[in-house]
Amino acid sequence: MLLIRPDRTLIVAAGSGLLLAAAFPRPDLFPLAWIALVPLLLVMRHRPFAAGFTAGGVFFASVLYWLNIVMTTYGGLNMFFSLLAYLFLLVYLAVYFGLATWISCRLETVLRLPYLLTLPPLWVALEYLRGWLFTGFPWAIIGYSQQNFSLAIQSSDVTGVYGVSLMLVVVNCAIAGVIAAPKSRLTWLGVAATILISISHFGYGVWRESQPLEQRSEQLRIALIQGNIDQAQKWAPENRQSSIDRYQRLSMEALQGQPDLVIWPEAATPFFLQDQSELARQVRQLPKQFKTPLLVGSPAYRQLSSGEYQYYNSAYLFSSTGETLGRSDKIHLVPFGEYVPLGRLLAFIDKLVVGVGDFSPGEVRPLPLNGYDLGVLICYEAIFPQLAREYVRRGSSLLVNLTNDAWFGRSSAPYQLLAMTRFRAIENRIWIARAANTGISALISPAGRVTLASPIFKSLQLSGSVGLGAEATLYTRFGDIFAYVCLGLSGFFLVILVVTRKSS
Numbered sequence: 001m002l003l004i005r006p007d008r009t010l011i012v013a014a015g016s017g018l019l020l021a022a023a024f025p026r027p028d029l030f031p032l033a034w035i036a037l038v039p040l041l042l043v044m045r046h047r048p049f050a051a052g053f054t055a056g057g058v059f060f061a062s063v064l065y066w067l068n069i070v071m072t073t074y075g076g077l078n079m080f081f082s083l084l085a086y087l088f089l090l091v092y093l094a095v096y097f098g099l100a101t102w103i104s105c106r107l108e109t110v111l112r113l114p115y116l117l118t119l120p121p122l123w124v125a126l127e128y129l130r131g132w133l134f135t136g137f138p139w140a141i142i143g144y145s146q147q148n149f150s151l152a153i154q155s156s157d158v159t160g161v162y163g164v165s166l167m168l169v170v171v172n173c174a175i176a177g178v179i180a181a182p183k184s185r186l187t188w189l190g191v192a193a194t195i196l197i198s199i200s201h202f203g204y205g206v207w208r209e210s211q212p213l214e215q216r217s218e219q220l221r222i223a224l225i226q227g228n229i230d231q232a233q234k235w236a237p238e239n240r241q242s243s244i245d246r247y248q249r250l251s252m253e254a255l256q257g258q259p260d261l262v263i264w265p266e267a268a269t270p271f272f273l274q275d276q277s278e279l280a281r282q283v284r285q286l287p288k289q290f291k292t293p294l295l296v297g298s299p300a301y302r303q304l305s306s307g308e309y310q311y312y313n314s315a316y317l318f319s320s321t322g323e324t325l326g327r328s329d330k331i332h333l334v335p336f337g338e339y340v341p342l343g344r345l346l347a348f349i350d351k352l353v354v355g356v357g358d359f360s361p362g363e364v365r366p367l368p369l370n371g372y373d374l375g376v377l378i379c380y381e382a383i384f385p386q387l388a389r390e391y392v393r394r395g396s397s398l399l400v401n402l403t404n405d406a407w408f409g410r411s412s413a414p415y416q417l418l419a420m421t422r423f424r425a426i427e428n429r430i431w432i433a434r435a436a437n438t439g440i441s442a443l444i445s446p447a448g449r450v451t452l453a454s455p456i457f458k459s460l461q462l463s464g465s466v467g468l469g470a471e472a473t474l475y476t477r478f479g480d481i482f483a484y485v486c487l488g489l490s491g492f493f494l495v496i497l498v499v500t501r502k503s504s
Contacts, residue, residue: 007047008043009043009044009046009047009050009051010047010050010051010054012039012040012042012043012051013039013040013043013044013050013051013052013054013055013058014054014055014058015039016036016037016038016039016040016055016058016059017040017054017055017056017057017058017059017061017062018058018059018062019032019035019036019039020032020033020036020037020055020059020142020145021058021059021062021063022036022062023036023142023145024063024140024144024145024412024416024419025147025412025415025416025418025419026412026415028147028148028415030145030146030147030148030149031149033142033145033146033168034168034171034172035172035175036172037055037168037169037172037173037176038172038175038176038179040052040055040101041115041119041172041173041176041180042176042179042180044101044104044105045105045108045109048101048102048104048105048106049098049099049101049102050098051098051101052094052097052098052099052100052101052102053094053095053097053098054094055094055097055101056093056094056095056096056097056098057090057091057094057097059094059097059140060089060090060093060094060140061090063139063140063412063416064086064089064090064139064140065411065412066408066409066411066412066413067086067089068082068083068086069407069408069409069411070407070408071085071086073409093130093137096126096127096129096130099122099126100119100122100123100126101119103118103122103490103493103494103497104118104119104122106497107493107496107497110497110500110501111496111497111500113493114173114177114186114190115173115176115177116170116173116174116177116190116193116194117190118493119169119173120166120169120170120173120486121166121485121486121489121490121493122486122490122493123142123165123166123169124162124165124166124169124482124483124486125483125486125487125489125490126490127141127142127162127165127483128162128480128483128486128487129487131384134335135332135335136332136384138383138384138385139383139416139420140416141161141162141165142164142165142168142169143156143161143162143163143164143165143167143168143423144161144164144416144419144420144423145168146164146168147419147420147422147423147448150205150209150447150448150449151202151205151206151209152164152167152201152202152205153205153422153423153426153448154204154205154208154209154426154447154448155167155201155204155205155208156423156426156427156448156475157208157426157427157428157429157471157473157474157475157476158204158473158474158475158482159475159482160385160423160427160475160479160480160482160483161385161423161427162480162482162483162486163201163482166482166486167197167198167201170194170197171194171198173190173194174190174191174194177190177191178191208447209447213429213445213446213447213471214431214445214446214447214449214451214467215467216431216467216468216469217467217469218372218397218467218468218469219465219466219467219468220260220261220372220398220465220466220467220468221257221258221259221260221261221463221464221465222259222260222261222263222433222443222463222464222465222466223251223254223255223257223259223261223262223263223292223461223462223463224263224433224434224435224441224442224443224454224461224462224463225247225250225251225254225262225263225264225265225268225435225461226250226265226435226436226437226438226439226441226454226458226459226460226461226462227243227246227247227250227264227265227268227437227459228437228438228439228457228458228459228460229243229246229268229406229437229438230406231404231406231407231437231438234267234270235270240269240270240271240279241279243268243269243270244269244279244282244283246459247264247268248282248286250459250460250461251264251286251290251294251461252290253461254461254463255290255292257463259292259463260292260293260370261292261293261294261295261369262287262290262292262293262294262295263294263295263296263400263402263433263435264294264295264296264297264402264435265297265402265403265404265435265436265437265441266297266313266315266378266379266402266403266404266435266436266437267297267298267299267313267404267437268296268297268298268437269283269296269297269298269299270299271298271299272298272299272300272301273296273298273300273316274300274301283296284318284322284324285322286318287318287319287320287321287322288320288321288322290320291320292320293317293318293319293320293325293369293370294317294318295315295316295317295318295367295374295376295400295402296315296316296318297313297314297315297378297402297404298314298315298316299311299312299313299314300312300313300314300316300327300329310360311358311359311360312329312330312359312360312362313329313330313333313359313378313379314327314328314329314330314362314378315327315328315367315376315378315400315402317367317368317369317374325367325368325369326365326367326368327365327367328362328365328366328367328376328378329360329361329362329363329365330359330361330362330378330379330381331361331362331363331364331381331387332361332380332381332384332387333359333361334379334380364387364390364391364394366391366394366395366396372397372398372468373394373395373396373397374396374397374398374399374400375388375391375392375394375396375398375399375400376391376399376400376401376402377391377399377400377401377402377424378401378402378403379402379403379404380403380417381401382401382403382417382420382421382424382434383417383420383421385423385424385427385475385480386479386480388424388427388428389427389428389475389476389479392428392430392470392476393476396430396470397430397468397469397470398430398431398432398433398466398468399424399425399428399430399431399432399433400432400433400434400435401421401432401433401434401435402435403417403434403435403436403437404436404437404438405417405436405437405438405439405440405456406437406438410456410457414436414438414439414440414456415440418434418440418442418450418453421434421444422444422448422450423448425444425445425446425447425448426446426447426448427473427475427476428446428470428471428473428475428476429446429470429471429473429476430446430469430470430471431443431444431445431446431466431467431468432444433466436454438456438457439454439455439456439457439458440453440454440455440456441453441454441462442454442462443462443464443466446467446470446471451464452464
């Protein structure tokens, strides 16, 4: 009888993946991220790529399990094809972990460079590339695991989330070095360097938290309307009136707090507001009735000269007199959700999301409100730091995230998305108002603190005050320069490897 012996290296690496996943919402055991990679680091030299690939596969499988809910429950995919697509994505994402460990191990073998020197910049470089290649998927960058560790994430206004990721990898490498070679001078030199970096990192966090980050001279009273409209029902024509009635009722409740702006979530109106329909007329009359500006998510379209149409996932801003102040269109669309990449070649693939049709990307267009500009991030646009930064650079005094997290069901995804959104506030030191159909609706301060939040799958209105204006941070000015430095170092390491191989 043939017995298959379990591979101890891969089992240990899988354990690292599980520990790292547990640091994310939920269960959100964020301290685990500071030791999660240690098991992987202790064994990866035995199977450099396979160990990292295994850890990455287990990590992403655990964090992104909710994708199957999206694909089967709302996308209508057969369970077999859903699992197949899920596995393809896991393989792709796990490759980034595998490359980081393989290159680091090669540098140790060939050049005797310790992991502590090579793995942190390699890790950050690959995380950055993951957020850029093939339209980008920067979900679950490991720095996001520290969303509730305020001192650790304040440096994001300099380095972005990537500085937090680097800090995590540095500490893991230092701990692994002490365990693997406790008597080595090089190990303790690395520990000393790690302590100095940690003092700098957390010292900056202490200093930033001592500043009046949340204070602004101008305030805005916000009312977030969480309709909690069932995703399976909202697009049915017979349910449209009841949806609008619910949003109107919740908005009327919110008016008791005398808001300066009422915000409805993404696609709150499952019809075209630009049409002259009775439902569209009702919504356009509401700001005049409320005597309050209204920001509302809605699909939009534009007819081309050829007679064809372009569709957009949009947000309309109406003044208190009912005037249309502007429209902001979603820029970063969801692949296979809002459009099919390489549509002509992959025309046989249906989109996963039930909606109007294939959407077209918009452009950065802040919306004017009483002398200030609003930057609108629709749905998962909030996970792209470059986009939030561009809105702030264009003069936005408040970021607004309109989203419909009903797609995720009662999974960890809404909590993960909120965690990532918090970093956009820190990077640009700006307030964020988040309106979600089923939750989590929230107000986020420039320190990344959630000052007000709703439970999920509750129909309610949430009111609170935000400050207007953004601080001029290094991140807003220079963007991902920290990630570029890590990319440059990683490229330098690769060049040395290639040259060394040729010369030998």
